Each structure stands twice: as C-alpha cells, then as structure tokens.
Amino acid sequence: xxxxxxxxxxxxxxxxxxxxxxxxxxxxxxxxxxxxxxxxxxxxxxxxxxxxxxxxxxxxxxxxxxxxxxxxxxxxxxxxxxxxxxxxxxxxxxxxxxxxxxxxxxxxxxxxxxxxxxxxxxxxxxxxxxxxxxxxxxxxxxxxxxxxxxxxxxxxxxxxxxxxxxxxxxxxxxxxxxxxxxxxxxxxxxxxxxxxxxxxxxxxxxxxxxxxxxxxxxxxxxxxxxxxxxxxxxxxxxxxxxxxxxxxxxxxxxxxxxxxxxxxxxxxxxxxxxxxxxxxxxxxxxxxxxxxxxxxxxxxxxxxxxxxxxxxxxxxxxxxxxxxxxxxxxxxxxxxxxx
Amino acid sequence: xxxxxxxxxxxxxxxxxxxxxxxxxxxxxxxxxxxxxxxxxxxxxxxxxxxxxxxxxxxxxxxxxxxxxxxxxxxxxxxxxxxxxxxxxxxxxxxxxxxxxxxxxxxxxxxxxxxxxxxxxxxxxxxxxxxxxxxxxxxxxxxxxxxxxxxxxxxxxxxxxxxxxxxxxxxxxxxxxxxxxxxxxxxxxxxxxxxxxxxxxxxxxxxxxxxxxxxxxxxxxxxxxxxxxxxxxxxxxxxxxxxxxxxxxxxxxxxxxxxxxxxxxxxxxxxxxxxxxxxxxxxxxxxxxxxxxxxxxxxxxxxxxxxxxxxxxxxxxxxxxxxxxxxxxxxxxxxxxxx
DNA sequence: GTGAAAGCGCTAACAT
DNA sequence: ATGTTAGCGCTTTCAC
Numbered sequence: 001x002x003x004x005x006x007x008x009x010x011x012x013x014x015x016x017x018x019x020x021x022x023x024x025x026x027x028x029x030x031x032x033x034x035x036x037x038x039x040x041x042x043x044x045x046x047x048x049x050x051x052x053x054x055x056x057x058x059x060x061x062x063x064x065x066x067x068x069x070x071x072x073x074x075x076x077x078x079x080x081x082x083x084x085x086x087x088x089x090x091x092x093x094x095x096x097x098x099x100x101x102x103x104x105x106x107x108x109x110x111x112x113x114x115x116x117x118x119x120x121x122x123x124x125x126x127x128x129x130x131x132x133x134x135x136x137x138x139x140x141x142x143x144x145x146x147x148x149x150x151x152x153x154x155x156x157x158x159x160x161x162x163x164x165x166x167x168x169x170x171x172x173x174x175x176x177x178x179x180x181x182x183x184x185x186x187x188x189x190x191x192x193x194x195x196x197x198x199x200x201x202x203x204x205x206x207x208x209x210x211x212x213x214x215x216x217x218x219x220x221x222x223x224x225x226x227x228x229x230x231x232x233x234x235x236x237x238x239x240x241x242x243x244x245x246x247x248x249x250x251x252x253x254x255x256x257x258x259x260x261x262x263x264x265x266x267x268x269x270x271x272x273x274x275x276x277x278x279x280x281x282x283x284x285x286x287x288x289x290x291x292x293x294x295x296x297x298x299x300x301x302x303x304x305x306x307x308x309x310x311x312x313x314x315x316x317x318x319x320x321x322x323x324x325x326x327x328x329x330x331x332x333x334x335x336x337x338x339x
Numbered sequence: 340x341x342x343x344x345x346x347x348x349x350x351x352x353x354x355x356x357x358x359x360x361x362x363x364x365x366x367x368x369x370x371x372x373x374x375x376x377x378x379x380x381x382x383x384x385x386x387x388x389x390x391x392x393x394x395x396x397x398x399x400x401x402x403x404x405x406x407x408x409x410x411x412x413x414x415x416x417x418x419x420x421x422x423x424x425x426x427x428x429x430x431x432x433x434x435x436x437x438x439x440x441x442x443x444x445x446x447x448x449x450x451x452x453x454x455x456x457x458x459x460x461x462x463x464x465x466x467x468x469x470x471x472x473x474x475x476x477x478x479x480x481x482x483x484x485x486x487x488x489x490x491x492x493x494x495x496x497x498x499x500x501x502x503x504x505x506x507x508x509x510x511x512x513x514x515x516x517x518x519x520x521x522x523x524x525x526x527x528x529x530x531x532x533x534x535x536x537x538x539x540x541x542x543x544x545x546x547x548x549x550x551x552x553x554x555x556x557x558x559x560x561x562x563x564x565x566x567x568x569x570x571x572x573x574x575x576x577x578x579x580x581x582x583x584x585x586x587x588x589x590x591x592x593x594x595x596x597x598x599x600x601x602x603x604x605x606x607x608x609x610x611x612x613x614x615x616x617x618x619x620x621x622x623x624x625x626x627x628x629x630x631x632x633x634x635x636x637x638x639x640x641x642x643x644x645x646x647x648x649x650x651x652x653x654x655x656x657x658x659x660x661x662x663x664x665x666x667x668x669x670x671x672x673x674x675x676x677x678x
Numbered sequence: 679g680t681g682a683a684a685g686c687g688c689t690a691a692c693a694t
Numbered sequence: 695a696t697g698t699t700a701g702c703g704c705t706t707t708c709a710c
Contacts, residue, residue, distance in 0.1 A: 009486065012703060023681050028705065038679060053484065058461040059407075060703035063398045063686050070441070070462070078430070084423040091417070091444045100459065102409070103440045105430045120439065122397040123409070145392065147348065231630040262630055268607065269632035288627060291570035291601055293608035351687060362697050367689060377695060399687035402702050 011052040019048035031056065062124065071314055072120035074104040074113060074130040076198070079228055080258070082284060082303055083131065086153065089307020090129060097315055099126065106133055108197035114139045121146060127314035129153060133197055149317035151310040155200050156326050163317075165310045165327045169200045172299050172331050173207025176253060176281050179297075179333055181215050185251040185279060188212060189221040191237045191263070192255030193229035201229075201255045204283060208253055221245055229255055234262020235269075238278075242266075247277040251339055257282035257289040257298055264292055264338065279339035290334070297336035302329045350391040358387040370395060401463065410653055411459035413443040413452060413469040415537070418567055419597070421623060421642055422470065425492065428646020429468060436654055438465065445472055447536035453478045460485060466653035468492060472536055488656035490649040494539050495665050502656075504649045504666045508539045511638050511670050512546025515592060515620050518636075518672055520554050524590040524618060527551060528560040530576045530602065531594030532568035540568075540594045543622060547592055560584055568594055573601020577617075581605075586616040590678055596621035596628040596637055603631055603677065618678035629673070636675035641668045 017027035022041055029035040030045035037045075048054075062068045071094055075083045091101055102123055104116035114136050120128070121142065127149035132139070143150045143161045150162035157170050180188065190209075195202040205222075212218060221244060225237050234254060241252065254260035260282030267274050274280065274294060282289055285300030306329055316323055356366035361380055368374040369384035376384075387393075401407045410433055414422045430440055441462055443455035453475050459467070460481070466488035471478070482489045482500045489501035496509050519527065529548075534541040544561075551557060560583060564576050573593060580591065593599035599621030606613050613619065613633060621628055624639030645668055655662055 014703075024703090025682085025705075026680055029680085032705090036679065041679080055457070056461050057402075057463060057703055059398045059402045059463055060686090061705070063396075063402055063688090064703075064705040065686065066705070068398075078423045078427040081420055081423065084417045084420065087442075088417040088444065091442060095443070095455075098458070100462070101442045103426075103430060103442050104434070105427065116434075118394070119437070122395050123439070124396060124398055231627045235630050261627070265630055265632050288570045288600070291574050291604055293604050352689095353687080363687090364689070364698085365696055368696085371689090375695070380695080396687055399702090400689070402704090403687075403689040404702065405689070 010057075011054045013054070013056070016045060016048045016052055016054050019052065020044040067318065068124050068126040069099045070102050070123055070125045071099050071311070072104065072117075072123070072125040072128045073101050074106060074116050074120065074128070074132075076106050076108045076113075076131055076133045077228065078105055079230075080256075081286065082256075082301070085303035086131065086307040086310075089304035089309075090311045091307075092304075093308040093311035094315070099311075099315070108133045110134045110136045110139070114142070117142055126318055127151070129310045129314065131155075132199075134199055149314045151313045153306050153310045155203065156328055157203055160325060163313050163323055163325050163327070165306055165313060165329065167301060167329055167331045169203035170207035170210075172283065172301075173204035173209075174211040175331075175333055176204075176283070176299060177208045177211030177215075179335075180251050180253070180279070180281060180339055181211070181217075183279075183339060185249065185339070186217065187245075187250045188217065188219050189223070189241055189245060189250060189252045190219050190254075191223050191234065191241055191252055191259060192225070193233060193259065194226050195224060195255065198255075205253075205255070220250075229258045231258050231262040231265065234259030235266045236262070238263040238266040242278075247272060250277075251275075251279035251281065253281045255283070257284045257286040257296060260296055260298065260338075261289055261292065264294075264296065275337070275339050281339050285332075285334055289336075292338075294337040295334070297339035298334050300332045300334055302331070305329055349396075350393045352393070352395070355384060355387045355391055355393050358391065359383040406657065407463050407465040408438045409441050409462055409464045410438050410650070411443065411456075411462070411464040411467045412440050413445060413455050413459065413467070413471075415445050415447045415452075415470055415472045416567065417444055419595075420625065421595075421640070424642035425470065425646040425649075428643035428648075429650045430646075431643075432647040432650035433654070438650075438654070447472045449473045449475045449478070453481070456481055465657055466490070468649045468653065470494075471538075473538055488653045490652045492645050492649045494542065495667055496542055499664060502652050502662055502664050502666070504645055504652060504668065506640060506668055506670045508542035509546035509549075511622065511640075512543035512548075513550040514670075514672055515543075515622070515638060516547045516550035516554075518674075519590050519592070519618070519620060519678055520550070520556075522618075522678060524588065524678070525556065526584075526589045527556065527558050528562070528580055528584060528589060528591045529558050529593075530562050530573065530580055530591055530598060531564070532572060532598065533565050534563060534594065537594075544592075544594070559589070568597045570597050570601040570604065573598030574605045575601070577602040577605040581617075586611060589616075590614075590618035590620065592620045594622070596623045596625040596635060599635055599637065599677075600628055600631065603633075603635065614676070614678050620678050624671075624673055628675075631677075633676040634673070636678035637673050639671045639673055641670070644668055
C-alpha cells in the first residue's frame with residue numbers, strides 16, 4: 001500500500017490566509033518578507049502557518065515567477081574523494097543562501113553527461129556547476145543556450161562556456177616534473193588509471209611529459225591501467241611496472257594520490273627503500289598520503305574551496321555581480337618525503 | 340551583467356503544439372508517451388519539439404499533478420567515503436527511473452538536519468532517504484506527517500519512521516569482539532572519533548563492549564578524539580594510546596577503517612610488529628585497508644548496495660508495492676592479517 | 679499596507 | 695485519437 005498522497009492533505013497558502021483573515025497575496029508577502037506587512041498581520045499569518053504546519057510549495061512559487069533556488073551539479077564520479085570534497089564545498093556555500101543541489105553523476109561518460117544536463121534543465125535550476133568529462137558539442141550548446149550561470153570546475157586550461165573555477169592541471173604536472181628534476185631524478189615513469197575519459201589526469205600527464213621533454217628527458221615507461229583509480233590499482237600497477245624497470249633512482253609519477261599510496265604499499269611490502277630505490281609522486285594532497293609513515297610528495301588541490309567558489313560564482317551571477325570568467329585557485333606542491 | 344533570464348525565451352509546450360498543428364494536451368501526450376497518439380501526430384510533435392529545442396518544464400508538470408521525480412537525500416557528511424558510496428548507489432538506481440537526487444548535508448547536526456528536511460520538503464519530493472544523525476522529535480514528526488516514502492539507511496537497530504535499510508551496527512561490533520576473542524586476544528582497547536554525534540559508531544562500540552563483557556572482559560582503555568574520523572586522527576590517537584598501554588598482545592578496535600589505517604601507519608613508523616605487538620581492527624572494508632601490505636581486519640559494509648536498495652524502496656513504494664519495513668543487508672567480517 | 683485579477687506551464691478529467 | 699475546460703499553488707502586475 002503506498003503512503004497517502006502528500007498533497008491530498010497539505011495546507012496551502014490560501015488556507016493560511018483564510019485563517020489569518022487576510023488575502024492570499026498578503027499571506028504570501030508575510031511569508032517571504034519581501035514587501036512590508038503590518039506587524040500584527042505578519043504575526044497572524046505566521047501563527048496560522050505554524051498552526052497548520054504549512055510547508056510552502058516551491059514548485060508553485062518558482063513557476064509563478066520566483067528564482068528556482070536549485071542548482072544542478074554534474075560530476076563524473078563519486079568514488080573518488082576528490083569530487084566528494086567539491087560537492088561538500090558546493091553544498092555548504094549554496095545552503096547558506098537557501099539553495100539546494102540537484103545531483104547528477106556521469107561516470108565519465110560524455111553521452112550520459114549530456115543526458116543528465118538535459119534532464120536537470122527540466123527542473124529549471126538557477127544555475128549549473130559541472131566537472132565535465134569530455135563534454136560533447138551538444139552539451140556545450142545546451143549550456144550556452146540555457147542562459148544560466150554555468151560554472152565548469154577543476155580545470156582552467158580550456159575556454160569555459162561561461163565561467164571556470166579550478167587550477168591548471170597542466171601546470172601542476174609540469175611543476176611536479178620540475179620538482180623531481182631539481183631533486184636530481186633522471187629516471188622517470190608514469191603510472192595512471194584510464195585517462196582516456198579523465199581529461200584532467202591527462203592534462204597533468206601531458207604537462208609532466210612536456211617538462212621532461214624541455215629537460216631532454218622522456219619517460220622510461222608509461223603504464224595506463226583500465227578502470228578507476230584506487231589504492232589497489234596503484235599497488236598492482238607498481239608491481240607490474242617494476243617487473244620491467246630496475247629500481248634505484250627511479251621516480252614514478254602517479255595519476256593521483258590513491259594510486260601513489262598503492263605504490264607506497266607495494267614498496268613497503270617488498271621492503272624497497274623510498275625514495276632511494278623508488279621515489280613516488282602523487283596528486284591531490286589527500287590526508288591519507290600525508291598520514292603515511294613517510295608523507296607523500298604530492299600537489300595539494302583545493303577541492304572544497306573550488307566547490308565553495310563555484311557556488312559563490314553562481315550566486316553572484318544571480319545577484320547581477322560581475323565575475324571573472326577564469327578563476328584560478330592555484331595549487332601547492334607538498335615536498336613530502338617520498339621523492 | 341547577469342545572463343538572460345531563462346524563461347524569457349524558452350519555448351513552451353503551447354508553442355510546440357501550435358507548430359505541430361495540434362492542441363496542447365495532444366502535444367503533452369505525445370511528449371510523455373502515456374496515452375496513445377497517432378503515428379504521424381507523434382512525429383510532428385517530436386519534430387516541432389526538436390526544432391524549438393523544447394525543454395519540458397517539470398515544475399509545471401509536477402504542479403499540475405505529476406509525480407515529482409525528485410528524491411530528497413540527507414546525509415550527515417561527505418568527508419567520509421562511506422556516504423559518497425551510499426550516494427553513488429542512490430544516484431545510480433534513481434537515475435535509471437528518471438529520478439534525481441536533491442541533496443542536503445547535515446554535518447551531524449540534528450538541528451541542521453531538521454532544517455534541511457523542512458527545506459527539502461518544500462520541493463515536494465517523491466520520497467526521502469536519510470542517514471539520520473540523532474534525529475530530533477521534530478524531524479521524525481515531519482517525516483511521518485509527510486506521507487512520503489521515508490527510508491532511513493545504515494542502521495536497523497532503531498525502529499524506523501517508515502523503512503530502514505542497513506545493517507545492525509551493534510551486531511557488527513559484537514562480531515568483531517567475538518572474532519578477536521576467538522583469536523586469543525584478551526587485552527583490548529578502543530579508539531574512536533567523536534561518537535557523541537555518530538550513533539552508528541556508538542552502536543558498534545557498544546556492541547563490542549557488550550560482547551567483551553559477556554566474556555568477562557573490559558576495555559583496558561577507550562580513547563575518543565574530537566573531530567571527524569581520519570587516517571591522521573587514527574595515527575595520532577594510536578600514539579597517544581600506546582603512551583599509556585604496553586604493546587604485546589594488545590588489540591585495538593577502531594571506530595572505522597580510516598582510523599585503523601592510521602594505527603597501521605603508526606605501527607609501521609614505530610617498527611611495531613602487527614599483529615604480534617599490536618593488533619588492529621577496523622570497520623567498513625574500504626579498499627585502502629585491503630591494499631595495505633597486510634590487509635586490515637575489518638567488517639565489510641555494503642554501502643553502494645544500501646544506496647541502491649534504499650532507492651529501490653522509494654521507487655517500489657511509489658509504485659504501490661509492498662515493502663519490508665526493516666531490510667537487513669548484512670555485513671561480512673574480513674579476517675585480514677592485522678589481528 | 680492590502681487586495682483583485684491574471685497567469686506561470688503544464689496535466690487530469692471529462693468530453694467528442 | 696484528439697480537444698475543451700479547469701485548475702495545480704503560488705506570485706506578478708496593477709489597483710486602492
């Protein structure tokens with residue numbers, strides 16, 4: 001038996017108004033506080049609403065002309081704590097202004113992402129925030145045509161449809177390469193998850209390789225494993241890599257911290273000396289990497305900040321404020337002790 | 340300058356209908372596929388919609404009598420990968436049926452949770468899924484009065500407002516204690532994060548202690564650290580604990596895997612033998628713990644499954660199907676190598 | 679400070 | 695198979 005239909009019994013603004021002895025529109029004004037209402041009418045309306053357990057219907061309110069106060073968010077994954085952090089930042093900031101997140105997860109599938117955008121737009125959100133996989137032309141067209149604030153996050157290397165908030169993934173990769181070179185490493189390898197669908201991981205790798213090339217070096221090996229990144233995958237991949245490569249002065253750049261921690265675990269299990277036998281570098285600055293017996297060499301990304309700032313962008317846009325279309329939150333290299 | 344207002348230019352169903360040369364309701368039927376429509380009218384409507392880039396307005400559709408197809412989800416946190424997993428399961432299942440998640444994060448604050456419920460209800464969701472912190476009487480009253488499908492997740496130890504999907508956290512704690520006892524451990528300690536706000540972690544601890552008591556044992560020490568659980572906190576706390584306790588046959592039960600991995604890192608850094616000097620037990624079965632050089636002794640919780648099953652509950656309820664009010668997804672003890 | 683009328687975009691309920 | 699009418703619950707005009 002299904003539960004009773006909700007709106008069968010739900011009080012409406014009209015009922016509140018009747019009990020308070022005012023017109024519907026006055027009750028509306030009292031509830032919203034937009035227009036001035038006499039002290040005692042306000043009190044009567046509030047009392048009536050309270051008595052009825054009145055819950056406003058924002059579908060109706062928005063349809064009648066209000067701002068939606070829902071923001072659509074499309075992320076490629078939630079398995080990775082990176083996007084959970086971003087979402088946390090988004091949620092925190094949006095909620096302060098009474099906005100809520102409608103969520104879509106694309107699983108790094110551009111076609112799915114496009115479908116999600118279409119569907120979420122049917123809810124007439126006030127804005128969109130997305131960490132695009134490889135956005136399709138269709139997606140970009142829809143976003144542009146929506147006329148809404150659209151914030152693309154994580155990456156600032158590509159020209160955004162509207163606004164971008166993030167960091168240069170490419171520069172992050174470059175900086176890591178330069179750091180390793182400066183530390184004296186000359187033997188480099190790359191170990192990553194499936195970057196064919198993850199443009200940001202690819203940009204980091206490309207930056208890494210480009211900086212090596214500037215120094216006249218190339219990777220001794222590059223291993224790309226299918227599937228999403230994980231500690232387990234990093235451990236397995238490191239074992240594979242070391243089947244082909246000798247240790248000693250070898251530095252492995254991982255696609256992210258999860259993978260690098262896996263590499264560290266492999267080293268521990270094999271009794272390899274880090275960084276003498278094997279140096280490791282990650283990306284993201286996750287707490288797990290920093291709590292390792294030897295803190296991981298990595299780059300801190302400001303994920304919660306990205307979420308908060310993306311939310312602020314949407315809100316500012318809605319308030320008619322001017323906005324920088326490319327917002328670089330930067331990053332910070334953490335030297336750690338693994339390289 | 341704010342972007343153009345969205346609905347200033349958005350095509351409506353009326354326009355689609357006019358171009359297709361049919362009435363509005365026929366266009367509506369054609370778009371939704373609920374009622375039979377002639378082949379060629381269908382084609383004409385679809386062509387018109389396509390030509391106009393028509394995006395249906397679900398606010399209007401829902402207001403006019405449709406089911407909302409939004410499900411409100413309230414979680415206590417996103418910092419913990421546990422809830423990211425649950426959310427992933429929810430999102431995956433709901434999306435299959437064209438439903439979307441509206442999200443609220445309470446930060447383990449019951450008052451905040453209550454406010455979130457109130458706000459999310461204004462969107463007239465089709466159902467609610469929540470992992471309650473310590474739900475207030477107000478929250479429970481609202482949920483019950485909503486008449487909607489309400490699924491409380493993670494925990495099945497308390498009587499749910501409507502439906503519960505999860506596992507017995509208390510039984511999980513008991514099982515771990517019995518396992519450690521069976522392995523011959525007699526010296527036990529507990530290290531947890533702030534469980535005053537996390538009823539599930541508390542239930543596990545209580546179960547753990549209860550099983551010890553049955554065996555005539557008590558904890559040698561119990562340390563509860565302020566703040567959310569993390570690898571770093573587990574590492575720090577383990578150091579503190581071992582200031583007061585001698586190693587050798589000591590088993591530490593952690594509030595979860597994050598904390599336990601931190602303990603493992605401390606042991607590694609100190610050169611302690613695991614499990615001879617120090618045995619460790621976690622909870623959740625996170626991949627990080629299983630990728631450790633020695634896989635962590637822990638209990639696997641089925642987080643994604645909980646999300647999927649909770650979503651199915653909401654959907655089944657909406658379809659008028661009967662539902663078991665308490666759904667136990669169970670758990671599995673992973674012996675690992677750390678105890 | 680308050681109200682009456684009109685309408686947001688859509689769909690259920692009856693028509694035909 | 696299609697159309698007409700009415701209305702979902704609210705807010706925006708424009709009055710007073």
